[in-house]
Amino acid sequence: MAFKHIVMWTLLDTANGNDKSTNAKLAKEALEALNGQIPGLQHLEVGIDSLQGAGSYDLVLIADLDSRATLDVYQDHPAHQAVLPMMKSITSQRAAVDY
Numbered sequence: 001m002a003f004k005h006i007v008m009w010t011l012l013d014t015a016n017g018n019d020k021s022t023n024a025k026l027a028k029e030a031l032e033a034l035n036g037q038i039p040g041l042q043h044l045e046v047g048i049d050s051l052q053g054a055g056s057y058d059l060v061l062i063a064d065l066d067s068r069a070t071l072d073v074y075q076d077h078p079a080h081q082a083v084l085p086m087m088k089s090i091t092s093q094r095a096a097v098d099y
Helices: 020-032 068-076 078-090
Strands: 003-011 041-048 059-065 091-098
Touching: 003 020, 003 068, 020 041, 020 059, 020 078, 059 068, 068 078, 078 091
Parallel strands: none
Antiparallel strands: 003 059, 003 091, 041 059
């Protein structure tokens, strides 16, 4: 059974000269580009919230990893580290669940 890493973000209304919608699309592209780059990462998908209801997050990442140990490999990998500054600059809130 794979190990799941799920992260949800609330995006800032504007950041890096872009609106929330543009940043959501850019984040989705950057994060999904990690597929095939990190050992032990079976699959990663990113969803953009379409309902935008009260209490909704704007973006969700669901990653399937080989094991709990692979999460450390994923988090420390240079390709993942390269995406972090952008994600930190466009988000106001982050929540994660790992199981």
